[in-house]
Amino acid sequence: MGWYYAVLNQRLGPVSDTDFAALVANGTITPATLVWREGLAGWLPYAQACGPGSAEDPDHAICAVSGRRYPKSQMLEYEGRWVSAEHREVFFQRLREGLSPAAGDAMPGPYGYGGFWIRFAARFIDGLLITVVGQITNGLLGLLFYSRFVWVAQPAQLDPKNMALFFAFTAATMLVGVGIGLSYEWYFLAKYQATLGKMALGLKVVRADGTRLSNGRIVGRHFSTMISQITLFIGYMMAGWDDEKRALHDRICDTRVVKTRA
Helix, strand or coil: CCEEEEECCEEEEEECHHHHHHHHHCCCCCCCCEEECCCCCCCEEHHHHHCCCCCCCCCEEECCCCCCEEEHHHEEEECCEEEEHHHHHHHHHHHHCCCCCCCCCCCCCCCCECCHHHHHHHHHHHHHHHHHHHHHHHHHHHHHHHCCCCCCCCHHHHCHHHHHHHHHHHHHHHHHHHHHHHHHHHHHHHHHCCCHHHHHCCEEEEECCCCCCCHHHHHHHHHHHHHHHHCCCHHHHHHHCCCCCCCHHHHHHCEEEEECCC
């Protein structure tokens, strides 16, 4: 991913490193111009993002709360983010509250957060794909348990003599279904930061600071969606009124769904 920059309140980009350097050289990007690229906590003035004390300076870092540069010797590192001593309490308080520790209205992407309806559409697409795969695997399990291709246990198979087989078949389909859903999300989020539904609609899943999700966080987020479901789907609807478009599972796992295109 290249660089993004803001001129006259318009977000422009992405541009390559070479083109970005040319924009700096011709004065289009000044020290005060807001810039962003993947890996930065949010939009920062060029002087902070790329000047002395930027990521290229091994002895300094930018505070995740204030956006200011400090010597690393005077800072605390927490999960890849640096925090100055004076902002440490604020940083951890915001984490406890499920808020982004980034300064101001910094966003982990150039196009903002994905709202409720676009996320609903992406989830619908994913649901269709998983359902198709699930039905096929259920049929194959039917061959294993009943010697014929079935998707669900039929009334004739509920005979008391066959109840043990019925419960075994049901348990197997449930376990395989959970495995399919988890494997689907883990593979696509780990490799592409987005499921097929999200990719189709220009969305991706990131941490609050814009970084990729770890494998453990992907797994935790997947199972946290079940909490959003058992709350009568209110956990999902929270994305409709939250300032950062977070569903309940996003709050639990400190994740954000952001747009990858305008």
